[in-house]
Amino acid sequence: MQDIGPKLIEIVGASQVFTGDDIGERYRTDISHKYTSKPAFMVRPASTEEVAAVMRVAAENSVPVTVIGGQTSTCGAAVPVDGGISLSLERMNRIVEIDLISMTMTVEAGCVLQVAHEAAEAEGALLPIDLGARGSATIGGVIGTNAGGNRVLRWGMMRDMVIGVEAVLADGTVISSLTKMLKDNAGYNWKHLLIGSEGTLGVVTRAVLRIRPLPTTRQTALVAMDSFDDAAKVLRRLEVVLSGRLSSFEIMWADFYERMTEAQLPVRPRPMPVGHSHYALLEAMGGDAEVDASQFERALADLMEQGLVKDAVIASSDRERENIWAIREDLGPGMSTMRPFASYDASMGLRDMAAFADDVRASLRAIFPDIQMVFYGHAGDGNLHANISVGALDKEIQRKFDVAVFDAVRRVGGSIAAEHGIGMSRAPYLSWTRSPRELELMAVLKKALDPEHILNPGKLLDAM
Ligand SMILES: Cc1cc2nc3c(=O)[nH]c(=O)nc-3n(C[C@H](O)[C@H](O)[C@H](O)COP(=O)(O)OP(=O)(O)OC[C@H]3O[C@@H](n4cnc5c(N)ncnc54)[C@H](O)[C@@H]3O)c2cc1C
Numbered sequence: 492m493q494d495i496g497p498k499l500i501e502i503v504g505a506s507q508v509f510t511g512d513d514i515g516e517r518y519r520t521d522i523s524h525k526y527t528s529k530p531a532f533m534v535r536p537a538s539t540e541e542v543a544a545v546m547r548v549a550a551e552n553s554v555p556v557t558v559i560g561g562q563t564s565t566c567g568a569a570v571p572v573d574g575g576i577s578l579s580l581e582r583m584n585r586i587v588e589i590d591l592i593s594m595t596m597t598v599e600a601g602c603v604l605q606v607a608h609e610a611a612e613a614e615g616a617l618l619p620i621d622l623g624a625r626g627s628a629t630i631g632g633v634i635g636t637n638a639g640g641n642r643v644l645r646w647g648m649m650r651d652m653v654i655g656v657e658a659v660l661a662d663g664t665v666i667s668s669l670t671k672m673l674k675d676n677a678g679y680n681w682k683h684l685l686i687g688s689e690g691t692l693g694v695v696t697r698a699v700l701r702i703r704p705l706p707t708t709r710q711t712a713l714v715a716m717d718s719f720d721d722a723a724k725v726l727r728r729l730e731v732v733l734s735g736r737l738s739s740f741e742i743m744w745a746d747f748y749e750r751m752t753e754a755q756l757p758v759r760p761r762p763m764p765v766g767h768s769h770y771a772l773l774e775a776m777g778g779d780a781e782v783d784a785s786q787f788e789r790a791l792a793d794l795m796e797q798g799l800v801k802d803a804v805i806a807s808s809d810r811e812r813e814n815i816w817a818i819r820e821d822l823g824p825g826m827s828t829m830r831p832f833a834s835y836d837a838s839m840g841l842r843d844m845a846a847f848a849d850d851v852r853a854s855l856r857a858i859f860p861d862i863q864m865v866f867y868g869h870a871g872d873g874n875l876h877a878n879i880s881v882g883a884l885d886k887e888i889q890r891k892f893d894v895a896v897f898d899a900v901r902r903v904g905g906s907i908a909a910e911h912g913i914g915m916s917r918a919p920y921l922s923w924t925r926s927p928r929e930l931e932l933m934a935v936l937k938k939a940l941d942p943e944h945i946l947n948p949g950k951l952l953d954a955m
Contacts, residue, residue, distance in 0.1 A: 495552050499534055499576075502544040507582070509533040518577045521564040522624075526915060530557070530571035537582045539657060539665055539696040546694065547663030549576055549945055557947045558690045560632025561603065563624035565834060566914030568636065568689045568950055575948075580631055583696065586610045593671040594702050595654060600631030600695045607700075616702040619646035619738075623820045631695045637687030639910035641774075644730075644871030645738040646703070648910070649686065655699035656682040660692075661941040669699050684936060689912050690947040692940045706776035710787040711812040714794075715767035715802040719845035722769045725799050726841075726871055729773065732790045736783070739774035741819045742870035744848065750865055754824035759814045762804045771870065772819050819867070829863050832880035833892045839905030841873050850899040851877060858891055874909035897923050912951075919954040 499508045509518075514533040520526060531554075536542045549556045555575035562569050571577035580601035587597040591614060598607055604618075605625040611618040620633060622640030632638075634656070639648045646652070657667040668682060685693050716722045719742075726740045743751075748770045752761040763770075777783040787805070794800040806812040826832060839847055848866045855862050859881045868875040879892050897907050897920045906924050907917055922930060933952055937944075 495548050495554060496532065498548045499532055499545060502548070503534055503536050503541050507535040507537070514577065517562055518559060518579060519571060521562045521567055521569050521914075523565050523567060523916070526567045526570045528571045528577075529573045530577040531574045533571075533577040533579060535579050535582050539583075539659065542578070542580070542583075542659045542694055542696055543663045543665050545576065545578065546659050546661060550662045550943055553943055553945060555945050555948050556694075558631065558635070558694045560601070560629035560635065561624065561627035563628045563632065564636065564914055565836075565911050566908075566916040568912050568914030568947075569632065570915065572948055578694065580629065580694075580696070584629075587697065589614045589616065589702070590671065591616065594704075595671045595699050596702050597655075597669065597697065597699045598630050599697055600629060600634070602630045604628045604630065604633055611702050612705060615705050617705045618652070618700060618702050620649050620652055623822075630698055630700070634686055634695050634698060635688065635690050636910070636912045639869065639872060639874060641741065641869065642738045643869060643874075643910075644740055645735070645776075650683065652701045653682060653686055653698055654701050656685060656695055657697040658682075658685055658693040658695045661943065661946050665696075666693070667697075669697060671699055673701070684940070687912070689914065689951050691937060691951050692946065694946075704778070706778055708777045708780055708783040709812070710773075710775045710784055711806040711815055712773045712787070712791060713762050713804045713815050713818070714771050714773060714791065714800045715763060716769045716771070716799065717767055717801055719769055721799045722771055722870065723841055723844075725771065725794055728794060728799070729775075729790060732793070733775050733786065736775040736777045737773065737871075738776050739772060740869075740871040741772040742844075742868055742875075743770045743772070743819065744866040745769065747825075747865040747867040748818065751818050751822065751825035754827070755817060755821065759817060762811075762815060762818070763802050767801055772815055825865075826878060829865075829878060829880040831882075831884040832863075832878045833884060833889055835875075835877045835879070835896050836868070836909045836911045837875050837877070837896065837900045837905050837907060838909035839873050839875070839900065839903045841870060843903035843905065844868075844870065844873065844875055847875065847899050847903050847905070848877070850902065851896055854895040854899065855879065855892065858895070869909075872909070873905075893920060900924060914950050918949075918951060921952070921954070 518533045555572040557571040558578045559569045583599040583601040585599045589596045655669040791803045863880045
């Protein structure tokens with residue numbers, strides 16, 4: 492292969508091209524640390540033009556390129572290819588504009604999600620997409636994975652927030668539709684191809700995102716139920732009685748709640764005793780200080796009276812709200828005794844969720860009697876997470892976990908990836924919940940947009 496180093500240096504400058512051991516660990520792996528790689532170059536362009544020029548050099552020399560964001564992918568989606576280019580957009584991190592009349596914000600792809608949140612909030616607006624990795628995940632990565640998170644129930648996934656996109660294609664062509672129009676039915680809406688494509692069809696460089704008026708009230712509660720069916724009824728009831736203000740409904744099976752709250756006891760109290768079968772973190776947001784809190788309290792009181800909710804704690808301060816959210820998001824202490832563990836994020840109809848969890852437990856217990864499993868997730872979106880451990884994790888154990896979980900997903904007609912994507916770890920199973928015709932169509936699209944197969948090879952369609 493021709494040494495493309497000098498050409499890359501010409502484009503971005505010598506200080507922005509790294510090689511060999513100068514490429515930090517963060518640019519070679521993702522947060523799962525399941526995979527690592529030896530890219531030949533790590534390049535940090537500062538503009539769309541520089542990204543385009545890098546892509547042209549890569550295309551001319553058939554060098555694979557993996558665009559990376561915050562590397563918070565949990566499935567190896569952003570692990571560069573050995574000998575390829577690790578393309579970091581971290582210098583392209585500007586908030587270009589916030590338009591409070593059109594209710595849009597225009598951001599560069601390397602902008603960290605939390606920075607975008609704070610910029611919107613400073614202007615009295617909400618960028619609704621929110622997830623635990625907000626402090627590291629970037630707008631480009633969130634678009635690349637079509638991330639979901641904590642508020643999909645009310646505002647949808649990233650796809651629902653992306654109005655316009657600017658991207659660089661595999662051959663270096665810049666394609667731009669940085670519009671502020673919510674409605675645009677003039678032909679194929681190509682941006683949706685890029686959203687969720689895990690860097691395999693193009694490099695997103697900028698986006699116009701839909702923002703909303705910043706809610707001024709927020710009610711957060713932890714509730715306990717004695718069955719999954721009751722939890723589902725509580726969710727559906729709250730959607731009605733809170734008049735569409737319900738923004739989060741995070742379900743936790745008893746094993747998850749007990750483990751997380753036990754591990755966090757040294758730093759925060761357990762909000763309510765153990766002993767129930769399911770718990771849920773609820774959050775509603777609104778704009779009427781007079782009405783919202785009392786409406787929320789009344790709704791929970793009614794659900795308790797009806798016997799659907801057995802116990803409830805409403806946060807009365809920011810501290811209490813943080814303590815409740817920490818049960819769901821501060822997984823480190825609770826998961827430390829399960830390391831190494833495998834994690835899954837499956838998708839299915841809410842109706843199938845409890846049976847799915849029972850199915851996975853039963854089939855894995857039959858193989859590993861001492862297995863540890865915790866189930867939790869964004870129930871309102873039909874998205875269930877499972878963390879599974881037998882105290883060791885080699886390829887064979889991982890395969891047995893994968894087969895049990897994905898077989899159960901298949902039985903309920905679900906998807907093996909609700910929001911975290913396919914990456915490398917799930918690529919061998921893509922066909923389990925996608926038909927041969929769908930896979931053929933995906934391959935046609937990939938070939939059309941990346942004929943040289945240089946964009947993030949080894950991921951999504953390419954089972955290694
Ligand atoms: C603690 C924790 C909590 C999480 N919670 C959630 C959650 O609730 N919901 C959820 O959906 N995910 C969640 N995730 C997964 C992860 O945070 C998201 O997938 C996130 O969107 C990835 O952003 P990133 O910038 O880190 O992307 P990376 O991990 O760097 O990249 C992810 C993929 O996007 C591609 N990509 C990156 N930048 C671009 C670009 N500019 N153009 C095109 N493609 C690009 C990469 O090539 C790769 O395929 C969580 C992860 C962690 C660690």
